[in-house]
Amino acid sequence: MALAPPPPRVLIFPLPLQGPVNSMLKLSELLCLGGLHVTFLVTDHIDARLRRYSNVQSRFRSHPGFRLQAISDGLPENHPRGDKFLEVFESMKVHTKPLFKELLQSGGISCVIADGGLGFPLDVAEEVGIPLFIVRTISAACLWVFFRLPQLIQSGELPFTGDDDLDVMVKSVPGMERYLRRRDLPSFCRSGNVADPNIELYKCESTNNPRATGLILNTFEELESPILSQMRGVCPNIYTIGPLHAHLKAKLAATGTSLPDFSNSLWEEDRFCLVWLDDQPPKSVLYVSFGSLATVTKDQLMEFWHGLVNSGQRFLWVIRQDSVAGEGQVPMELLQGSKERGCIVNWAPQEEVLAHPAVGGFLTHSGWNSTLESVYEGVPMICWPYFLDQQVNSRLVEEEWKLGFDMKDTCDRSVIEKTVRNLMEVRKDEFQRNAAQMACSAKTSLGEGGSSSSHLERLIQDIKAKSVV
Incomplete structure (x- = not known):
């Protein structure tokens, strides 16, 4: 035979x-x-x-x-x-x-x-x-x-x-x-x-x-x-x-x-952040990550830091060791402000983070993998695109899918603070509802x-x- x-x-x-x-x-x-x-x-x-x-x-x-x-x-x-x-x-x-x-x-x-x-x-x-x-x-x-x-x-x-x-x-x-x-x-x-x-x-x-x-x-x-x-x-x-x-x-x-x-990450993941998330209330944490390639200046880093701390929201922030251009120490008052409501890691297991019940929003560079992972888990987004397809994706998130905000071409602490509050508090129910509907469509397709x-x-x-x- x-x-x-x-x-x-x-x-x-x-x-x-x-x-x-x-x-x-x-x-x-x-x-x-x-x-x-x-x-x-x-x-x-x-x-x-x-x-x-x-x-x-x-x-x-x-x-x-x-x-x-x-x-x-x-x-x-x-x-x-x-x-x-x-x-x-x-x-x-x-x-x-x-x-x-x-x-x-x-x-x-x-x-x-x-x-x-x-x-x-x-x-x-x-x-x-x-x-x-x-x-x-x-x-x-x-x-x-x-x-x-x-x-x-x-x-x-x-x-x-x-x-x-x-x-x-x-x-x-x-x-x-x-x-x-x-x-x-x-x-x-x-x-x-x-x-x-x-x-x-x-x-x-x-x-x-x-x-x-x-x-x-x-x-x-x-x-x-x-x-x-x-x-x-x-x-x-x-x-x-x-x-x-x-x-x-x-x-x-x-x-x-x-x-x-x-x-399948190309960086070592810090899984402590999942333990930290376990101690946070449902949908209370803004996850912040700009992906594997985006870099920010020290000034941009500080604008985000001020905006996040001043928003009064809990946040989990991924800051890669190679993501900040230039040198400089972060002011101590911001480190203390972060400790009250924030957790900062070098790299995170993103799919698990977005699926965690404590996460209620995602401040993202709008890379396509990140966008899809957020869509599937029903997590509303604030988009700050870096390059290539990300400018297109961020527009879809806000204008076509109504899943969050497109914050491209600005890096101002007051804008960041207001946008974070809008996503996590003022318009939270609206975006959570839209995101849940799109997540349902994603699951049906599979x-x-x-x-x-x-x-x-x-x-x-x-x-x-x-x-x-």
């Missing part, structure tokens, strides 16, 4: 940043649960951090078809990477691309799922003859803006600078005309230069994405339906399978699989027959059907 052929092996290649790695590890496990084998390819730098700080290796022992594999990004070990990501992209195009081609040509890979931001994997996969799905870990709304960059330039809506009127409405992004302003476009749009490297990097999205077998998005239909209907006119085969972090938990629960908590659950099943079947034997 002939042995059954092994399952297709999918190579997953994320951007070498915390957010994409986080999302795509969860996608990897979902595919493993769906009966596929997965090779998770990361740069040497990311591989070292995952092995040091995360439990990826022990977590995936229950999935014997999973492999963690490293590839060089061509940069020296001491390169800062995180805040120089364009340099990382350029280096990978030169140094990683030929290594990636060798890997695909060596055999054993049936299909590739690569972050569309990398660009070159699509060219290599086409050359080698292996089907490739693009995955984007940003919002559909931001990706749609990228799709429309050529039209924004053609219409004269780009370029502009940060000194121009940022409240001018943008008309060349169908489906977003009602609420999109200049200030809500990705931050690089303010450069005043259509030859800006970021614009050059992203304006080919509308031609690259349709070349792929399909486009995988970490969102759900009910959250971004108007945008998704526009995108399908350009890129018809879209799989919306988010929120990925919750989708994985739902699948594990449905199969009765018990695994250790998923820690249930049997739900939109995200159905799209995941279709993706797994399509991978099996299209994989190179």
Whole structure:
């Protein structure tokens, strides 16, 4: 009797940043649960951090078809990477691309799922003859803006600078005309230069994405339906399978699989904050985190600190060791003020924090993973975006979804104090109600027959059907 052929092996290649790695590890496990084998390819730098700080290796022992594999990004070990990501992209195009081609040509890979931001994997996969799905870990709304960059330039809506009127409405992004302003476009749009490297990097999205077998998005239909209907006119085969972090938990629960908590952070987590949260009243704490890349000046730090302390609210604040530019001591009165109602940590287990009953709000940089985690847990948001897709996401939170406030382009203690009070006290019931309704939609999408659950099943079947034997 002939042995059954092994399952297709999918190579997953994320951007070498915390957010994409986080999302795509969860996608990897979902595919493993769906009966596929997965090779998770990361740069040497990311591989070292995952092995040091995360439990990826022990977590995936229950999935014997999973492999963690490293590839060089061509940069020296001491390169800062995180805040120089364009340099990382350029280096990978030169140094990683030929290594990636060798890997695909060596055999054993049936299909590739690569972050569309990398660009070159699509060219290599086409050359080698292996089907490739693009995955984007940003919002559909931001990706749609990228799709429309050529039209924004053609219409004269780009370029502009940060000194121009940022409240001018943008008309060349169908489906977003009602609420999109200049200030809500990705931050690089303010450069005043259509030859800006970021614009050059992203304006080919509308031609690259349709070349792929399909486009995988970490969102759900009910959250971004108007945008998704526009995108399908350009890129018809879209799989919306988010929120990925919750989708994985739902699948594990449905199969009765018990695994250790998923820690895939690139930083060491301080779990004391969960003990501190246990002692706080329900929905009384504002969680504050600006993600893994954002940096603030000392002056901005002090404005936030004053605003938080003066608001009179409890807060849990993540301040990474590398997040504050420059030197300087925090005034003692603010440290004392924080001790009364606050807890400060270097890094936190964010999914657990947002799910904690004591948390009633989230002051966030509006990264897409953070936004989805907050949406799923029904936590209203104050948005202070840093760069890229975050400007778009923050506008959606306030104007389209009515889940909180967009505080972009300001860092004033009185504004921060007033906004925090509005979220946590004055309009608390309104935002909690809206957030609970959206959280219900997110959970429905993951249930049997739900939109995200159905799209995941279709993706797994399509991978099996299209994989190179």
